[in-house]
Amino acid sequence: MTKNELIAAVAEATGKTKADVSAVLASLAEVATKALKDGSDVTLGGIGKLSAATREARQARNPSTGAMIDVPAKTVVKFKVAKDLADTVA
Template structure:
């Protein structure tokens, strides 16, 4: 099962027993996304204890191989994002 943003907003609002409106929950999720995006773009890491950590990672240039032709190619260095699950999230996945 996959949960989209609208479903996530609804589930969070339901968890809060009507104390917070869906509109307010949506604003918080939007704000979280903005802060996370800004932090990652500046090279900062974000950690939510037990849930997850997000950080930028540098990938060095390397040799690769074109799977269609077998030809050797140079893969350029890039900056990516690493998201690691925290202990609570890992435990939830195990059931």
């Protein structure tokens, strides 16, 4: 499902305009990004939870040359699907 398809489906299900739904989704992305940057988790009821985690620095092998390279530590976003959703889809 594309973003436009999602917007259309939510607009139809809620009776709101596509513009309103699009604005809500854009705001959701902004609010979630800010919360994750601040170190908070973002729970999307019935869908799952977004959280920020630190990935440690490590060494990896370049597959084309075989040389070892250093991969620096970085912060990544993790998503854990809600149990109800996982059970429904499975």
